[in-house]
Amino acid sequence: MKEKLGFLVGVWFLLCGVCVGRFVVEKNSLKVTSPSSLKSVYECAIGNFGVPQYGGTLVGTVYYPKANQKACKGFDDFDVSFKSKPGGLPTFLLVDRGDCFFTLKAWNAQKGGAAAILVADNRNEPLITMDTPEEENADADYLQKITIPSALISKSLGDSIKKSLSSGEMVNINLDWTEALPHPDERVEYEFWTNSNDECGPKCDSQIEFVKNFKGAAQVLERKGYTQFTPHYITWYCPEAFVLSKQCKSQCINHGRYCAPDPEQDFSKGYDGKDVVVQNLRQACFYKVANESGKPWLWWDYVTDFAIRCPMKEKKYNEECANQVIESLGADLKKIQKCIGDPEADEENAILKAEQDAQIGKGSRGDVTILPTLVINSRQYRGKLDKGAVLKAICAGFQETTEPAVCLSEDIETNECLENNGGCWQDKSANITACRDTFRGRVCECPTVQGVKFVGDGYTRCEASGALRCEINNGGCWRKTQNGRTYSACRDDHTNGCKCPPGFKGDGEKTCEDVDECKEKVNCQCAQCKCKNTWGSYECSCGGGLLYMREHDACISKNASVSEFNWGFMWVIILCLGAVGVGGYAVYKYRIRRYMDSEIRAIMAQYMPLDNQGEIPNHVPRGDI
Structure with missing residues (x-):
């Protein structure tokens, strides 16, 4: 008994490292749509169990039971069912806080047919997070079977709803999770705060099961660049006054700097807390080395394989087994061992120091104090750690129209474009629509088809625009083929208009009628x-x-x-040729005659003076006079 008490005191001191931190209560929107006296938007706290509808909404009508108002017993004993009838709204069961665990209230409500549970606080205080119970035996099988969303509402809102219901008024509520998670861009960043310990009961079992089930989806998202995933591990420090105590020595490494609770909660048997810390460090170092090699998704393989091959129950939770798993995955064992360092050294470990710093909340995230914890886009996830629920939450973190295909599958969301085309514009003849399905619902946005951009409001009008507009459904203009001839009213120019071609008249869009040139x-x-x-x-x-x-x-x-035409043209050619020939001959004769005369005169001038040539004086040298 003393050993047990000492353990509890030791854990308390370990927790003091973070107990002064800031825990953030994650909330979603609750909108009362009727009666008019309650119409408004209120805050409610998301429970840390069940499946919140991240990215979506749920509309229902509130029911407050006349008996079993704290829902600590099954409603079968009271012959009450909350299943909605065909055509009716789902039932939101309103219950009071107290006397039993929140999870038991939710389970009884779910078994009774309720679509969601609203827990009214029994005191005037800020909203808290409804968590799963930390039961010592932890044998409540129903914990992992809760699927309905839950919300804690304030005492004042609960009293107001009860008053309206007692007056015979119907209270309708819209639970809205569309903005419960930030969705700023086309990539989701998420963290998973986990533990290598497999001896903590149902929580550890469900955590290991989640990693196995979610591994495939996580690796696909990571490989294709849709997400950026980082694993984290919670550790605590041992107060300096207790560093040499039995508790700290068995639960801590690096001289009390990094600690974890004893797995079996018994220092006399099994593994110690320091064994868990070392394995946590090994997993963190595996991720670091894998990430540096460009393959961060290998972390999921290592954690899954380690849980299968090296469980505590089989006494294989040790370094030798872990190294075998590391080598089987082709990771660099030496780099991982260097990252781990010496657990016995009285010095800080860079990896674990960074993990402790990361536990402290920044911005809207808040401190991480619960294991396991999933953080999506710096907002803590609340709800069941289930593949479908977590994937839905991650999908809610993508900006509209940027979600990967997995987020738009039938298992994740409802395609609102399938019903009445989502109320958006469409051209059935060309199978073109402005309805785009997103995780949060449809958007009416004019599409781009085969490089042609459609412009318009997306609801009533979308028109092809650009140089190739006539290639897509003829630009929305009139076109007809008759007697082997095809005419189109599409103008493939900067005007992007429809104009009937020559020989036709009409609006160019729906009609172009033949013009009777003979009558006009x-x-x-x-x-x-x-x-x-x-x-x-x-x-x-x-x-x-x-x-x-x-x-x-x-x-x-x-x-x-x-x-x-033929003779006239020929006479012109003949006359032109004749004139050219005569002119050419005359020029030729004239130039020949001039040339011959000049040659003869030059020859004769060498032998006798000519009549028009005087005496050529003798050449006298010129000197100075």
């Missing part, structure tokens, strides 16, 4: 012309063997035009 006297107006209307055009002919010239809207003789 637009063309074919010459005296000999005969007009015949065709679809989209006209045909004009001439009687008496005449040929119709469309450019001049005139009829001319077929023979005359050809004969006159």
Whole structure:
């Protein structure tokens, strides 16, 4: 008994390292839609069990039982059922706080058919987080079977709802988790605060089971860059005055700096708390080395394999077994061992020191004091540690329209575009819609199809825009094929408009009617012309063997035009060639004659002076006079 008491005192001192921290109560929105006297939006605290509908909403009507108002007993004993009838709203069971665990109230409400449970506080105080019980025997099987969401409401709101119900008024409530988690961008960052201990009862069992089940989804999300995951481990320090005590020596490493409770809560048998701390450190170092090698998702394989191959129950929870798992996964064992360091050294360990610093909350996250704890986008997750529930919460952390395909599967959310196209614009003929399904619901957003951007409000109108707009459903314009001819009203230019082509008239979008050029006297107006209307055009002919010239809207003789044209053209060519030949010959004769005359005169000048050439004086050298 004394040893047990000493253990409890030791744990208390270990917890003092964080007991002055700030625990954040995670909340969601509760909107009362009727009666009018209660219409407003209130805060409620999310329970740390069940499955909150992260990213979604749940509408129901409130029921307050006449008996078993604290829901500490099953409602079968009172012959009461809260299952909603076909066409009716789901039932939110309102119960009072006290006399039994929150989880038992939720379980009894769920068995009775309630869709959610609202627990009214029994005192005027700030909202708290309803947690699972820390039972010593921890044998309550129902803890992992609770699936309905739960919320703690203030005493004043609970009293107001009860008053309205007693007056015969229906109270309708909308539980809204759409903003319970931040969703700023296309990547979700989440942390998992866990423990390598497998001897802590149902909580450890459910934690190990969760890691096994969630491993596949976690690794896919991490490999494709949708998420950034980081594992963490809670440790406490031993107060300096107790460093040399039996409790601290058995529960701590590095001279009391990093501690964990005894797994069996008995110092005389089994593994010690320091064994847990070392294994936690090994898992943290495995993640560090795997992350540095670009494969952080291997952490899930290591933790899963270690839990299977090295359990405490089989006395394999040791370094040798852990190293075998590490080597089987191809991780660098030497780097991991260097990261672990010497647990007996009186010095700080960089990894565990960083873990202790990370326990202290920053911003909206709050301190991490509960194991296990999941933190998504710096907000602590509340609810059952279940693959489907956690995946739904992670999906709620993505910005709308950026969710991976797994978030839009039937198992995770309801596709609102399947019913009435979500109330958005659509073109059934081209199978184009503005409805885009997201995790939080649908958005009406004009799409981009085959590189063509549609523009509009997304609800009543979406029109193709850009250079290729006519390639998609003809740009939403009129188009028709008849008699082997196709005409379109789509204008593939900067105007992005619909205009009937020449030969048609209409709005260009729905109708373009053929213009009868013959009746409108637009063309074919010459005296000999005969007009015949065709679809989209006209045909004009001439009687008496005449040929119709469309450019001049005139009829001319077929023979005359050809004969006159050919001979006239030929005479012009002949005359031109003759003139060029005569001119060329004259120039040629003139230049030959001039050349011959100049040659002859040069030769004769060498032998006798010519009549027009005077005496050529003798050349006298010039000197100075």
